[in-house]
Structures are given as structure tokens and as C-alpha cells.
Amino acid sequence: xxxxxxxxxxxxxxxxxxxxxxxxxxxxxxxxxxxxxxxxxxxxxxxxxxxxxxxxxxxxxxxxxxxxxxxxxxxxxxxxxxxxxxxxxxxxxxxxxxxxxxxxxxxxxxxxxxxx
Amino acid sequence: xxxxxxxxxxxxxxxxxxxxxxxxxxxxxxxxxxxxxxxxxxxxxxxxxxxxxxxxxxxxxxxxxxxxxxxxxxxxxxxxxxxxxxxxxxxxxxxxxxxxxxxxxxxxxxxxxxx
Numbered sequence: 001x002x003x004x005x006x007x008x009x010x011x012x013x014x015x016x017x018x019x020x021x022x023x024x025x026x027x028x029x030x031x032x033x034x035x036x037x038x039x040x041x042x043x044x045x046x047x048x049x050x051x052x053x054x055x056x057x058x059x060x061x062x063x064x065x066x067x068x069x070x071x072x073x074x075x076x077x078x079x080x081x082x083x084x085x086x087x088x089x090x091x092x093x094x095x096x097x098x099x100x101x102x103x104x105x106x107x108x109x110x111x112x113x114x115x116x
Numbered sequence: 117x118x119x120x121x122x123x124x125x126x127x128x129x130x131x132x133x134x135x136x137x138x139x140x141x142x143x144x145x146x147x148x149x150x151x152x153x154x155x156x157x158x159x160x161x162x163x164x165x166x167x168x169x170x171x172x173x174x175x176x177x178x179x180x181x182x183x184x185x186x187x188x189x190x191x192x193x194x195x196x197x198x199x200x201x202x203x204x205x206x207x208x209x210x211x212x213x214x215x216x217x218x219x220x221x222x223x224x225x226x227x228x229x230x231x
Binding site: 003004031033035040041042043044045048050055056059091093098104105107108109110 | 120122158159160161162165206208215217218219220221222223224
């Protein structure tokens with residue numbers, strides 16, 4: 001079946017620009033997560049959605065980062081006034097339910113963001 | 117706050133060699149532990165997980181891991197590696213408390229298996 005789909009797979013933007021990264025989770029998965037993986041690091045938690053609402057956005061680095069999931073399915077991560085330090089692979093994952101044992105995360109291939 | 121430490125940044129082995137990748141975690145409560153694998157050009161995939169019960173967990177492709185609570189460790193093992201095991205391996209922990217949806221990952225270990 002279809003997995004988690006992320007678009008674009010690569011995004012190059014200039015410093016100061018605005019970008020949107022899209023995640024299409026597995027159908028029926030109510031929980032959606034965004035992680036960020038910088039070079040040489042493991043994925044770091046950014047935000048968790050349960051349905052349409054952001055249940056935990058404590059991992060967002062600052063107010064330039066924002067994410068939405070208006071219909072409880074597709075999610076968009078938005079980054080304003082991009083900085084070179086935002087360059088990383090942004091990973092999206094979904095699970096059938098959130099916070100429940102035995103509900104594994106399914107990851108997408110990620111969007112590689114490069115800010116020049 | 118929970119944290120995960122993976123001791124080896126890059127491990128190079130020949131085929132048929134035995135593998136052990138170290139993972140230590142820091143968390144003050146009950147934990148769930150995971151190993152994820154990322155093959156070249158592919159997404160992160162779950163290799164195995166520990167929630168409770170038998171501390172020796174078997175996963176896919178002949179991998180296993182042992183949870184040693186007293187050492188806060190969850191090392192990954194495989195008796196005989198293959199070239200196709202070349203990948204990056206991530207240990208991760210999830211607390212069982214209020215943030216039980218949040219995975220904390222280690223920095224990863226790159227495994228290169230030479231034919």
C-alpha cells in the first residue's frame with residue numbers, strides 16, 4: 001500500500017524566503033509527526049498532530065516555523081524568513097493512533113531543504 | 117528530558133562478521149525502546165522494538181537487541197552481517213508518561229559491510 005508521501009523531495013531556496021513542505025500520511029492514520037534531521041544527527045522532534053490539532057509543538061525551534069493539518073490528513077510545514085541553519089532533511093511520519101503502545105511510526109522519505 | 121547515546125559513529129565490517137551496536141539512554145521512568153534502520157536512499161524503517169516482557173527482542177532480518185535495565189542499554193546485535201545490511205542505524209526511546217508519542221533518537225551509527 002501507499003506509504004507516507006512527502007513533497008518536494010528536494011527544495012533549494014534563498015535565505016529569507018518562505019517555504020512550504022507537504023506531507024501526505026497513510027490513509028486512516030490519525031497521528032502525524034514532523035521531525036528534522038540535520039547532518040550527522042538523528043531525527044529531532046518538531047511537532048505532533050492528533051487529528052487536526054497540534055497536540056505538541058514544543059519542538060518547533062522558533063516562531064518562523066509553523067505547521068497545519070486542517071482536515072486531519074495532509075499536513076504542511078511552513079518556514080518563514082529561512083536561514084542557512086534551517087538546512088536539513090525534514091521528515092514526516094504517521095501512525096494509526098498517537099501515544100499508544102504498538103502503534104509504530106511510518107516515515108516518509110523526507111524533504112531535503114537547502115537554504116543558500 | 118530523555119536522551120540517547122550511540123557510541124559508534126561508523127562501523128566497518130566484512131561479511132559474516134558479528135555485529136554489536138551500542139545504545140544507552142537516559143530517562144527517569146518506564147521506557148519503550150526502538151531500533152530504526154535507514155538503507156541508502158530509503159526511508160526510516162522499524163527494525164525492532166521493546167515495550168515490556170522478555171528483554172531479548174528479535175526483529176526483522178536476523179537482528180536482535182537486549183534491554184538491560186541496570187545499564188540503561190539496548191544494544192543491537194546480529195551474528196553474521198551481510199553486504200545488504202549496509203545502512204544507518206538509529207536507536208530511539210519513547211517515555212511512557214505524558215509525552216508517550218515523542219521519539220528521541222540517537223545520532224545514528226553508519227554500518228558499512230564490505231563483501
